[in-house]
Amino acid sequence: MSDTPFRSGFVSIIGRPNVGKSTLLNRILGEKIVITSDKPQTTRNRIQGIHNVPGAQIVFIDTPGIHQARSRLNKYMVEVALSSIREVDLVLFLVEANQKPGEQEQEIIDVLAGTTAPVFLVINKVDTTEKGAVLERIAAYKDRYPFREIVPVSAQTGDGVDRLVALVRDVLPEGPVYFPDDILTDVPERFIAAEIIREKVFRLTRDEVPYATAVEVDSFKEREDGGLVSIAATITVERDSQKGIIIGKKGAMLKRIGSAARVEIEHLLNTKVFLELFVRVRKDWSEDARMLKELGYT
Numbered sequence: 001m002s003d004t005p006f007r008s009g010f011v012s013i014i015g016r017p018n019v020g021k022s023t024l025l026n027r028i029l030g031e032k033i034v035i036t037s038d039k040p041q042t043t044r045n046r047i048q049g050i051h052n053v054p055g056a057q058i059v060f061i062d063t064p065g066i067h068q069a070r071s072r073l074n075k076y077m078v079e080v081a082l083s084s085i086r087e088v089d090l091v092l093f094l095v096e097a098n099q100k101p102g103e104q105e106q107e108i109i110d111v112l113a114g115t116t117a118p119v120f121l122v123i124n125k126v127d128t129t130e131k132g133a134v135l136e137r138i139a140a141y142k143d144r145y146p147f148r149e150i151v152p153v154s155a156q157t158g159d160g161v162d163r164l165v166a167l168v169r170d171v172l173p174e175g176p177v178y179f180p181d182d183i184l185t186d187v188p189e190r191f192i193a194a195e196i197i198r199e200k201v202f203r204l205t206r207d208e209v210p211y212a213t214a215v216e217v218d219s220f221k222e223r224e225d226g227g228l229v230s231i232a233a234t235i236t237v238e239r240d241s242q243k244g245i246i247i248g249k250k251g252a253m254l255k256r257i258g259s260a261a262r263v264e265i266e267h268l269l270n271t272k273v274f275l276e277l278f279v280r281v282r283k284d285w286s287e288d289a290r291m292l293k294e295l296g297y298t
Contacts, residue, residue: 007056008175009089010048011168014063016104019094020124024155025049025062028165032264033185033192034062036199046080048186050179056169057177061088073286073297082111089172091119092164097129097152101140109145118148118171122164127154190220190231192268197233197261197277201246204256209245212238214285214295218278229269232276236285236295243279254279 013021022034029049051058063084085091093112095105112119123137134152142150149167153160179186194215202210214236222229235257237243247254254277262275285291 004055005174006177007169007172008058008178009172010059010061010087011090011092011172012061012063012084012088013092013094014085014108015094016108017064019096019099020155021094022062024092024094024122024124024153024161025060027155027158027161028060029184031184033187034195046084050184050186051165052181053165053169056172057175057179057181058165058168058172059178072289073292085111085115085117088117090168091115091117092122092168093119093147094122094124095137095141097123097126097134097137100137101144106144112145119145120164120167121145121147121150123150123152124155126152127157127159189269190217193217193220193231193261193265194233196264196268197235197257200257200260201235204253204260205245209237209242212242212286213246214297216295223274227271228274229271230274230276231265232278234278234280236280236282238282238284238286240281243281246279 013025015021022036025034025047026032026036028051033049034047046064047062049060049062051060061084064080091112093108095101121141123134123141126134138150138152141147148171151160151164151167153164155161185192194217198210198213198215201213201215205213215233216236217231217233219230219232235246237246245253246257248256258275258277261277262273265275266273282288282291285295
């Protein structure tokens, strides 16, 4: 028996949109459980990733980017992010090495002033930035808040991530094992499947279409005749024109979305998948409280 106490706790990853929060979580876990894209505001829900290291269990919480919210959906997303700060053991405030601190970063720092949890400043994307610029970012931030640690990393390459995890482990309190050691996330497979489909819409379509899209998995079942998993999902948009873009000429775009999603879902489930996609229009669903609840944004 070791005399070293077991540590565990919840760690929230926050920051403005598109700073690499989801990429960092996927890098730490060694598996993709959170969707990513080069468009901001991709993440809409709070997603927990469970990372086990010797003597500790760390539950990382990926959150939507904190931004000036206008639509009812965006206000929901920001509230999800802000609520994640209130009851965690540690906060990771993620910023970009190639971006000087601005109003958005200061607003987040002002919010952090109300938390009792220690805060790490994590400076991401050091692989795309000269060392001198990284040192400038450290100097620009260190007097704005009493950060417990300032850690430069590259979520894309993994540089500095192991050191970050080690520092996180060391500040967690003694605690129990919250989750079995063989799971990576607390969200169900059907939720991840819906997110993968939504990611392909983000990656393959343009302009306002991704932001007007929500995905629901209508059925998710293993067929009785073998290991094949059959999934039916509905893509909801706000305009007939958006529906036309997602379907594409003779259904070509919908086929591309479905094929790309199916490959990734098969990797997730480690089995063959039959994926059927439908598209529907619900006018201005992102402003409709009833529709938001129906689509799982509660």
